[in-house]
Structure formats: C-alpha cells, structure tokens
Amino acid sequence: MGMRSHTVYRTFTTQQRRQFVRITDDVAAAVHESGVQEGLVLVSAQHITAGVWVNDDEPGILEDTLEWLDKLAPPSWRPPANDVAAQLSPDPGDFRHHRGGEDNGDAHWKNLLVHHQVILPITGGELDLGPWQAVFYCEFDGGRPKRMVIKVLGD
C-alpha cells in the first residue's frame, strides 16, 4: 500500500468572542478529498487561544460548558461569575500575561483545558465517529482570523 497525505487549512473569523463552530463536515470533506481509506486525521488549532472538542451537537451542553469554563478559567475582562471564579483568577488581580497589552489570558487556559487538537480515525474511507460525536472548533478569543489545520495521513 502507498501512503497518502492531504492538508487543508481553514480560517475562522467568528462574530462572537467565544463560539463553538461545528466542523464535522469540513473534516469529512478533507478525508474524502484525500482518497485515504485507512488512516488518521489530525484536526488542530494553530492558535493558542482556541481548542478542538469532540462532543455532542446539543445547544444545552455547549452553553453549560462555556459557563463552566468561565468559572474554571475566568476572563478578566468582566467580573468573575462567583467566588470560585474569583479565587481561580490570577493572584496579582490580572494576568501577568496582560502586561503586554493582551486581555485573553483566560483563552490560553481554556486552550489548555479543552486541548487544541484531536485525532480521528478513518476506516473504509470514512471518518470513523461514534453516533453522537461531533467535531467543534472552539473559539475563545474570536472576532479576528484564526487558522486551523486538517491533516490526513494513511493509505
């Protein structure tokens, strides 16, 4: 068997600062274009304030999750959601990272929690996902162009 690879870049400029963008079909299209029958596909944010999550395409859980991430990794551009969020905020009062003029420290932390990438299996020429697995690009500092790569490898 011979190895094939295929690379697709996607750029997202979300309207909202934080947004979950369903990209299952984009990944499936890249797999079909590649002609790979058996292999792996990497889906990876190329910025450090975004993530990729495989979960349920159900609005309730997405809303629950953003609310929760804002407690675990609290933005400093608005008041903390509650006392736990206040205590999980940086001890100097604001992120040390913001000394350079940034305001997106919380998005770096959300990148850590969500993880910036997934690898999906390709079987019989198709993306091999479970019944409720949808792929989301998770923007935590949007409103500007952010790049993501889809890389297919297999035969």
Next chain:
Amino acid sequence: MGMRSHTVYRTFTTQQRRQFVRITDDVAAAVHESGVQEGLVLVSAQHITAGVWVNDDEPGILEDTLEWLDKLAPPSWRPPANDVAAQLSPDPGDFRHHRGGEDNGDAHWKNLLVHHQVILPITGGELDLGPWQAVFYCEFDGGRPKRMVIKVLGD
C-alpha cells in the same frame, strides 16, 4: 516500506456508573496483531461521556482522581461534594443539557478534562510506554454498552 493499518473495536458495559478499566494489554494485543514495527496507535472513546487516560495503575490515585473530578465536574444526580463543587455546578441549578431527559452532563465535562483519546508510539513492534504508564478507559456514564476504537498505523 509499506504501510499497514489495523482496527479493533472494544465495547465496555461497566457494572458501575463510573469505572477505570485498564486496557494496556488490549492495546498491546492490537499492536501485535497488526504486525506494525514502527508507528502510532490511536486509542479513542467513541462516546462523549468517557475518556482515555495514561497514568499509574495504583488504586489510590484512581480513587483520588474520581473524587477530584466530581468536584471539578459535579454530577447533578447527587448533592455537590462541597461548596466549590456547588459553585462549579450549572447556574440554572441543573444542566441545560438535562432538559432533554439526560442526567449525564457531568460526564460530558469529565470527557473534556480527561480527553477522549491518546496516541501511543510503537517502536520495534512493541507499545513504547514509560515504566509506569498504563492505559485506562475511563467510563463516566456506564452500565450500558459503550464503544472504543484502537487504530494502528505504521509499517
């Protein structure tokens, strides 16, 4: 060199709602069956309420970790463990996700924290793990059949 791939599905129906299942030997068996000498193996839950973790096969740390995950990602089907768990629970009192009749919102969050997959290296025909690295399927909403995929790629 020629590329090889090999795919194995495993279905778990755990007795407990939450359970860590050691699967190192299953992954090693899939690697041996594949005949791959140099490559990568993806181990990935195909459900959105489970994870895969590489850590220590030591009962204490597994018990510590489940207790901790229940604080960070609190179940709504029992009282929160403490005040932090209460504040990290969804603000509407229950998960928005549960409006459809579900009760497993916390398992979606644990899936996010643990991550649903790992990639392990294969070197010289063997799973290339460190001395204390064991592979666990982490069930957070069990008692029903849940599928996992092992996909080997290499030569």
Next chain:
Amino acid sequence: MGMRSHTVYRTFTTQQRRQFVRITDDVAAAVHESGVQEGLVLVSAQHITAGVWVNDDEPGILEDTLEWLDKLAPPSWRPPANDVAAQLSPDPGDFRHHRGGEDNGDAHWKNLLVHHQVILPITGGELDLGPWQAVFYCEFDGGRPKRMVIKVLGD
C-alpha cells in the same frame, strides 16, 4: 510514496520541581533528521507526572498557568493557595496515592489537565505550527531523570 519513521528520546532532569522547558527546536530537529516531508510527529511524556503543552513562549502566561494549576490540582507538600485549593484537595487530607510514600499526587492531576502529549503536523518537510505556537515539556515533579519520546511518521 514510501513511509518513514524516526524516533528520538529526550531525558530531562530539571533543576526545579516544576518547570516549563521549551522544546520546539528539538521537535523541529527530529523532523529534519527524519527526512519526512508530509506527516505527523508525536511528542509525548513517558512519565505520568509531566505534560506537553503547545502555547505561547511568554513568561507571564507560564507563571499565570503554574499558579492556576496549583489551585486546580493542589500540591499537598505545601499549604493550599486559598480556600478553593483547599476544597479541591483530597478529602482524606492527603492523597490516597501518598500512602505508598509518594508526595506527587498533584503532578498526576496536572498531567491529566495539561495532557501528556501532542501531535504536530509536518508539511513540506517542516513543523507546521501557527505563529505563536511553541512546544513545552511541562515538568511537575522534576529533579530526577524523566523521559520523553518524539516519534515522526510520514513520507
């Protein structure tokens, strides 16, 4: 096309107990040595108390992140940072894991949060990273030799 693979091990003995070590150049060197033009490279800790993170090489965010991880995954070898850290500590007062004489339970939890590995794309013979993506080996229980593997696969 023919498949190639290349494996490099790195051992870190950090001076500090916890330390972020930038390894982008090590990964790029392994890619160049492999001769792979299109493929994937796995960068994975082989210990269970370390992680690998792709983020910003900016001292402020690294300091913010370690402070924050010490609240979410509190060490038991020093007093908790605040009340949230105290409540996220194990309920028995110390980690069950420490009954065997260890004191690094918090490092296992940080391994879970950060994740122990990343997969990076290789395109046109180069590591295909975004403009601010740097690769860090994240040591959470250092001062002794800890191994990491870099595994390149592609053609």
